[in-house]
Amino acid sequence: MATKTVLEEDGTIKGFFDWVKQDGSTPFQPEAGRYHLYGQHLCPFSNRATIGRVIKGLESAISYDNLDYVLPEGPGWKFSPEKPGCDADSINGCSILREVYDASAKKLGAKGFCYHSVGFSGGVTVPVLYDRKLGRIVSNDSASILRMLNSEFNEFCATPAQAKLDLFPPALQSEIEEAEAWQTKSIIFAVYGPAYAKTQEDFDAAIVKLFDGLDKAEELLSKQRYVVGKQMTEADIRLFVTLVRFDAVYVHMKCYLKRVNRDYPALWGFVRDIYQTGNIKDVVVFDEILKGYFLSKYMKPVNPYGIVPKLPPLDFHAPHGRELMV
Template sequence: MATKTVLEEDGTIKGFFDWVKQDGSTPFQPEAGRYHVYGQHLCPFANRVTIGQVIKGLESVISYDNLDYVLPEGPGWKFSPEKPGCDADSINGCSLLREVYDASAKKLGAKGFSGRVTVPVLYDRKLNRIVSNDSASILRMLNSEFNEFCATPAQAKLDLFPPALQSEIEEAEAWQTKSIISAVHGPAYAKTQEDFDAAIVKLFDGLDKAEELLSKQRYVVGKQITEADIHLFVTLVRFDAVYVHMKCYLKRVHRVIKVYETHQPLWYRAKTTPSGFPRSSWTRTDGIKSADLGLANHKIIELLWIVFSTVYIICTHVCVYTISDFIFFNSINKMQHLIYLFICKSKTMLSDSVYIRSTNP
């Protein structure tokens, strides 16, 4: 199970796949204050880990730095402490996450890192290197290897990957990944109408499957929350606010998926519930709404939305805005907020409240 980071034939490292293990089978033993997570709230994969930190009561055990919500082409993820909600690199003092990757690779005798720089990253302060950049693996480590450090006995007892359900969980995650998690990108990158039609059908067939499943049972697998629920949730919670601009607009997901009712404790602004759901502060819906729309490779789409929405508002007066809405326009994210406000408040496009809420009903 504990895959080891390997040196490629070209002398580089393309990914980090080590594991923190209680049994001493790896150099990475669980310790309070030893490990650190680099992430970004906009990223659904990084969100798996932040939810894991909260749901297992490890916020004070494993520290966290939040990177810039805009992903520049070229250098990739960067640290921007001057921006609200973004942190400096509190461990290594780097400007770019790539520097952390390269330094970790060289620590293992490699020329450098030649793979894709991604979040989340689990970093070892003691050995000064990355342990893993695989979100699914990191979530499992948080679930099973740090139980002695969990904030409460109930959180230590909670098992997101119980042995009796492991095969069912992995089967569920396989179809989730194929039909929903990866499929959300299909419509945006389709080059022909036929490709687009096929991608849309694949995605919404997957959502229909999730709807059918969750209409019969509260959780994806079994009678408790598992990692399969978290994997599905972090994509669904972004769907209506984000993936609409990736052409996934056939239906709004909160009308299709029962997870709107089932998993609402995952995103409501409340403390951890008795069943172990985390606070919504770690879902960071404000970051999702502005940051995901601010990805550098979607600037053209944003500009088109600005033009369209401005003309539409002027010509039809469909959208009604308040003074508080326009206060946001003083920020660097004014384009993204205009797009978001237009999508959410247009009576013809969306007639009811958005899926992601900032307060309890």
């Protein structure tokens, strides 16, 4: 696969889309200690990558810095080592993530970085996979980073079982991508529709879209343990990172028609199943999730006074019984 990051006609780079590949088709060879992950626990898209890193046992091979979970006004995600749980930039010594983006863009001959923001990340996004050797970002695309962690670093996984784990097996790839397409449209992005609707008509349509999507997922997961096939795949991770935040966060964003733990027994069992898999629970940090959502700048229209709700009593450690499903 060829390098995909491109220099635009206006002299900027609008995103980093390169790949680490074992086959030598890109300048990015898999090596232990060469790559670094920037992320934080607030963002479900960043959580895809942090889950990929721990479930594949790559903590020793790929280092990690946890950014401030609150997105402030101004230049975007920052490093706040003075906050518990947050790190300094251990690789480049930057104070904000935009500096890493701009320096990487200039390495490629660009005059800077320009991102057409999608969603609510404020421009410069996480996760970021960074190459220490070449001194620049490989990718800031969460889906691609998860796939790279899944397939390109197996020789560096902590255990043979983690190396063998394949979240995107060839025989299931078309089914996985089909499932992810409807998940993305009907659940992953749909959770934001009700909160940011500007008319009653838009709100009503957004509520129907979201809960129709959750109903579909409930029906599917009442019949099988995982979204696709008989093994956990990336489709499960992508759905999980939204569902695990639902009762803690999205119900406060006008998605309060139903709750996962009360109204969707199959989804609630699925959430507990994935949460209890490997070390996934270690990178689901609700204190940072709650503060990050409700104190960040993009929530001001919804939460102008910066009130952080309490985590409801959700027992993620309770037995789920889904291992008995065929």
